[in-house]
Amino acid sequence: MRVKIDEQRVVRLLQDLVRIPSVNPGFDGGVPEREMADYVEAFFTRLGLKAERREVRPDRPNVIGILPGIADDAPALLLEAHMDTVQTANMTIDPFGAEIRDGKLYGRGACDTKASLAAMLAAMEWFAENGVKPPVPVHLAATVDEEVNYLGVLDVLEAGHDYAAAIVGEPTGLHTVVAHKGVVRCEIETVGVSAHSAKPEEGVNAISDMMKVVAHIEGTMQARLLRSAAHPLVGSPTLAVTQIQGGVAPNTIPERCVIRIDRRTIPGEDSEQVWREIRAEMEQLAAENGGLNVIVHPPFVLDYAMDTSPDSEVVGLVASSAAGKIGEVRTLGVPYGTDASKLARAGIPSVVFGPGSIEQAHTKDEWVELKQVVLGAEIIGETMLTFGK
Ligand SMILES: [Zn+2]
Structure with a gap:
């Protein structure tokens, strides 16, 4: 028929x-x-x-x-x-x-x-x-x-x-x-100490700290994903920094800086596990950069x-x-x-x-x-x- x-x-x-x-x-x-x-x-x-x-x-x-x-x-x-x-x-x-x-x-x-x-x-x-x-x-x-x-x-x-x-x-x-592909999107926040920008040594600059986070994402994490095994139909997993926000005024050392990241997962990767690995890696980065205060927030988008x-x-x-x-x-x-x-x-x-x-x-x-x-x-x-x- x-x-x-x-x-x-x-x-x-x-x-x-x-x-x-x-x-x-x-x-x-x-x-x-x-x-x-x-x-x-x-x-x-x-x-x-x-x-x-x-x-x-x-x-x-x-x-x-x-x-x-x-x-x-x-x-x-x-x-x-x-x-x-x-x-x-x-x-x-x-x-x-x-x-x-x-x-x-x-x-x-x-x-x-x-x-x-x-x-x-x-x-x-x-x-x-x-x-x-x-x-x-x-x-x-x-x-x-x-x-x-x-x-x-x-x-x-x-x-x-x-x-x-x-x-x-x-x-x-x-x-x-x-x-x-699946996706994990979350916010990563650096927390510093605000101070008058005329005395920056009295504060901890959250934007400067975030630069270390972004450098690690772009220098180490992205490269590692590109080297990882690709799926025959969807290719490699990816990671990108897609938004950034920090500081409250031109004359204040910023206390907070927040980025949003977009991590695309491929079949075989578990999106929740991927998020936990990102969090662990940021804890490691913080430990290696004594005193860096980094928070990896729970995903606001997660798909498989x-x-x-x-x-x-x-x-x-x-x-x-x-x-x-x-x-x-x-x-x-x-x-x-x-x-x-x-x-x-x-x-x-x-x-x-x-x-x-x-x-x-x-x-x-x-x-x-x-x-x-x-x-x-x-x-x-x-x-x-x-x-x-
Ligand atoms: Zn549609």
Whole structure:
């Protein structure tokens, strides 16, 4: 059986989704995802499918639509796509216009990741409207908060369903992404003693102390990471100093200086362990520089690397269906994080897959090629048709 998705139907769906603002509340101009969730819930209800609504935070619900399978007690196939987007500042197009030109649809979230959500909704609709049952149940989780804290996907894991595998919608150009890096971000603070800058010898300069910390990070730690074994799909781990703040006035010896670091982990590294190692290394540095007062704060962002076996059933099915439509399908690793690593860490084999290119995500004129959205829906539909058979 072929899954044939009507292009006009997908276009309408994607336009609806883009026209509902869902900038993550963590960004300027953000709003809770409630209106998007309402739309998705009504969509499932209209199809006669059960929809579970879970308030992850006030006014920020996940919606999980449930398509029954032939073996309805079997672990389900999970389709997951986030509803939130990044900010719209400095965009050169109407972020919520959903304008179509030359086969492309423009707007914030058009490719990241409302195109994937539209493709998944269209696939679910095809099954419901044609009265076709997939071998195992399929759940579509439309989630909140991927762009900031991953609260939505973490709540999906709390919902008590049993998942055999997951397809996580992100713009991959219809290729399969099986590996990505994790990340640890934390603040490192040096604490000195303030004094009048006319008598600097009476104080301890926290900025000067921080220079030793930064020199160690850039001179020793970065070089060591570059020499370490690289992962075949995502490369080497990295470490960067990304922000710095220190001092209160031009005539005061600074008592505090704070940097933020961004450490990207690769499969095989444990992000929590990596943070503990950074803390230990800074304690060592302090001991070697008698009297240096360095505090490594707990991570304010922590995510895990992902490494799904390319031989797992879900990866194979998505790839073979995609190959039938776009020719050569690549198995990729990517440097950015997604919801998939949280699912994978919970033991659910997960593949990241969807229409559009990551090059267009978060950009000032974000767009997606409509043809890809249709193909994406058909590939997801064909995977639903065969998974667990
Ligand atoms: Zn995304």
